[in-house]
Amino acid sequence: xxxxxxxxxxxxxxxxxxxxxxxxxxxxxxxxxxxxxxxxxxxxxxxxxxxxxxxxxxxxxxxxxxxxxxxxxxxxxxxxxxxxxxxxxxxxxxxxxxxxxxxxxxxxxxxxxxxxxxxxxxxxxxxxxxxxxxxxxxxxxxxxxxxxxxxxxxxxxxxxxxxxxxxxxxxxxxxxxxxxxxxxxxxxxxxxxxxxxxxxxxxxxxxxxxxxxxxxxxxxxxxxxxxxxxxxxxxxxxxxxxxxxxxxxxxxxxxxxxxxxxxxxxxxxxxxxxxxxxxxxxxxxxxxxxxxxxxxxxxxxxxxxxxxxxxxxxxxxxxxxxxxxxxxxxxxxxxxxxxxxxxxxxxxxxxxxxxxxxxxxxxxxxxxxxxxxxxxxxxxxxxxxxxxxxxxxxxxxxxxxxxxxxxxxxxxxxxxxxxxxxxxxxxxxxxxxxxxxxxx
Numbered sequence: 001x002x003x004x005x006x007x008x009x010x011x012x013x014x015x016x017x018x019x020x021x022x023x024x025x026x027x028x029x030x031x032x033x034x035x036x037x038x039x040x041x042x043x044x045x046x047x048x049x050x051x052x053x054x055x056x057x058x059x060x061x062x063x064x065x066x067x068x069x070x071x072x073x074x075x076x077x078x079x080x081x082x083x084x085x086x087x088x089x090x091x092x093x094x095x096x097x098x099x100x101x102x103x104x105x106x107x108x109x110x111x112x113x114x115x116x117x118x119x120x121x122x123x124x125x126x127x128x129x130x131x132x133x134x135x136x137x138x139x140x141x142x143x144x145x146x147x148x149x150x151x152x153x154x155x156x157x158x159x160x161x162x163x164x165x166x167x168x169x170x171x172x173x174x175x176x177x178x179x180x181x182x183x184x185x186x187x188x189x190x191x192x193x194x195x196x197x198x199x200x201x202x203x204x205x206x207x208x209x210x211x212x213x214x215x216x217x218x219x220x221x222x223x224x225x226x227x228x229x230x231x232x233x234x235x236x237x238x239x240x241x242x243x244x245x246x247x248x249x250x251x252x253x254x255x256x257x258x259x260x261x262x263x264x265x266x267x268x269x270x271x272x273x274x275x276x277x278x279x280x281x282x283x284x285x286x287x288x289x290x291x292x293x294x295x296x297x298x299x300x301x302x303x304x305x306x307x308x309x310x311x312x313x314x315x316x317x318x319x320x321x322x323x324x325x326x327x328x329x330x331x332x333x334x335x336x337x338x339x340x341x342x343x344x345x346x347x348x349x350x351x352x353x354x355x356x357x358x359x360x361x362x363x364x365x366x367x368x369x370x371x372x373x374x375x376x377x378x379x380x381x382x383x384x385x386x387x388x389x390x391x392x393x394x395x396x397x398x399x400x401x402x403x404x405x406x407x408x409x410x411x412x413x414x415x416x417x418x419x420x421x422x423x424x425x426x427x428x429x430x431x432x433x434x435x436x437x438x439x440x
Contacts, residue, residue, distance in 0.1 A: 040071030048075055059167045063087040064153065080165045083157040085117060086172040088150060095149075096142045103391060109136065113146075118159050120264055125160050163266035168296055182208075216299050224248070231283070234290045243273060243297035247288070250276040272296055 048056070059080045062068055064087070072081045092113065100106040112132050119125035136143055155161040162171065186204040187197065223236050226248045236244065250267070253259040253276035263277035272294025279288070295301065328339060388399045 037067045037070045037074075040068050041074050044071055044075040059165050059170075061167070061170060061173050063173070064091070064149075081156060082162050082165065082167060082171065083153055084171070084173045085157055086174065088117075088157060091149075092146070095145050099139055099142050101391065109142075112136075117157060120159055120163075120266070122160050125154070125158055159266070163264070163270045165270065166272050166294065166296070167270055169271065219299050231286075231288055234287055235293060238290055238300040239293050239297045240299055243293065246271065246273055250274070250279060254280045 051057075057076060057079050059082055060072055060076060061082050061084050062072065063084050069081055072079065089110070092110075096109070097106055100109060112135055116125065116128045116132050119128050133143065150157075157171075183201065183204055186200045192200070219241050220237050222241065224241070224244055227236050227244050231251065232244070232247070235247070239247075250259075250273070259276040259280075263275060265275075267273065267275040268278060274282075274288070274292050278292075283289070290298075290300075328336060331339065386399050
């Protein structure tokens with residue numbers, strides 16, 4: 001069978017190369033547009049191997065893609081899968097906004113729904129949900145959609161449950177969206193070949209890596225003025241600036257007595273930082289220990305060097321060579337000759353640069369834009385609105401407010417004519433009939 005390099009250099013289309021590879025390896029995976037659980041399991045397994053055994057996620061944020069959620073349970077059984085609250089809001093917008101004609105009614109509905117999401121305890125959730133049901137009992141379709149689609153997953157997005165897990169205030173997938181946007185800025189087009197895409201991705205990662213190192217170096221030498229006291233002496237220059245700001249906010253609550261009387265424990269469990277209640281009861285007159293800070297915020301224990309990332313690979317390769325040498329001594333002569341020939345070929349082989357196969361097709365070229373297709377909620381939000389009252393569902397010709405204005409003008413004109421008839425008609429005061437009819 002020919003190598004990929006040979007097939008690519010011969011001008012064989014990429015689709016045929018993939019088909020040839022599948023004939024040799026039927027188990028070769030591919031992600032389709034209609035993803036199945038098996039596809040997600042394979043992709044997440046590859047991601048887990050990239051992370052390594054010592055860097056497994058505690059919390060994974062996703063949208064309500066059932067196949068993906070099932071795959072997360074398979075590949076990361078110890079991780080907590082939370083649902084992106086931004087995607088929830090946009091899905092509700094796509095499916096429910098058409099049932100509200102006035103914008104103020106829609107805003108009130110979303111405010112009530114956010115109150116349900118922000119319930120700090122299970123008791124509060126039950127109370128807020130009953131109130132929500134009572135407010136919108138006349139909108140049966142809306143309630144049915146939320147009850148069937150989102151309520152079964154309440155433990156994955158309502159504060160009463162979600163705040164018990166270390167998500168570090170990342171309740172939306174915006175970080176991933178931001179990373180996509182940053183990568184697209186490097187790619188520029190969606191039609192680059194394998195080599196171009198690989199080089200640009202490596203450049204993006206290298207630049208991001210340098211930015212992170214510079215940020216961490218700055219955090220190790222800076223001491224915020226607010227934290228320049230004995231209470232923070234163990235944590236300054238050892239935790240991130242963001243964590244120090246959050247700790248100082250809690251410290252200020254203790255100092256001024258502005259914290260809530262009861263402690264939900266949500267700040268400690270979701271942020272990995274001691275809350276005001278913990279500070280007051282444990283270290284009120286002492287020093288905040290570095291051991292109380294989650295490793296997420298530690299910058300003293302991070303050594304971001306390229307050599308560190310390569311150590312494990314080099315050690316594994318040396319172990320492999322040692323194992324091969326031991327087995328080589330025990331092999332029969334014929335087996336040794338085959339192994340020697342294979343190793344010799346690997347050592348002397350020159351690296352072939354891949355190039356894109358030539359394509360003689362004269363079909364119209366596809367778009368090279370990296371912009372994604374609009375989501376359903378974006379289509380709903382872009383629906384045309386009336387230029388008069390700014391509400392959706394009608395245009396200026398059928399606007400209810402316009403009809404009211406027309407009636408008021410007609411009524412005023414009729415009154416003017418009556419007054420003219422009583423006091424004598426001035427021909428200059430009689431309106432043109434075409435002008436009057438234009439309002440009707």
